[in-house]
Amino acid sequence: MSESSDIFGKLLRSFRLNAGLGLRELARLIDKSPGYISDVELGNVPPPSEETIVQISKALNIDKKALLRSAKKVDPELTEYVAEQPQVADFLRMAKDQEFNGDDWDRLTQLAKISKLGKGEEGTK
Secondary structure, eight states: OOHHHHHHHHHHHHHHHHTTOOHHHHHHHHTOOHHHHHHHHTTSSOOOOHHHHHHHHHHHTOOHHHHHHHHTOOOHHHHHHHHHOHHHHHHHHHHHHTTOOHHHHHHHHHHHHHTTOTTOTTOOO
């Protein structure tokens, strides 16, 4: 399978073992078969859907970001936000066209914090 399948599977197995859950118990908690979970962990099948990854994260009591990132998937909450806010999609398209890199995103994040944009902890509109 792909490199992302392998990376995701290894990370999932590590998180599952750290949580002290067996394959059967995790499978039961997310309504999947133990064989499917095993195949995912071994990288024999692609990472599951975004929604299933969120379920897995809840079952393992971990932050969903690491699993979503390793699967190269987008958090369903973000997908919904982009769909509801067309300017977000426009901004992301512009950033892609201008080939923003990691440093650009770091600077933009700092600017947003300094400017106290949104309803964050440091300020409100």
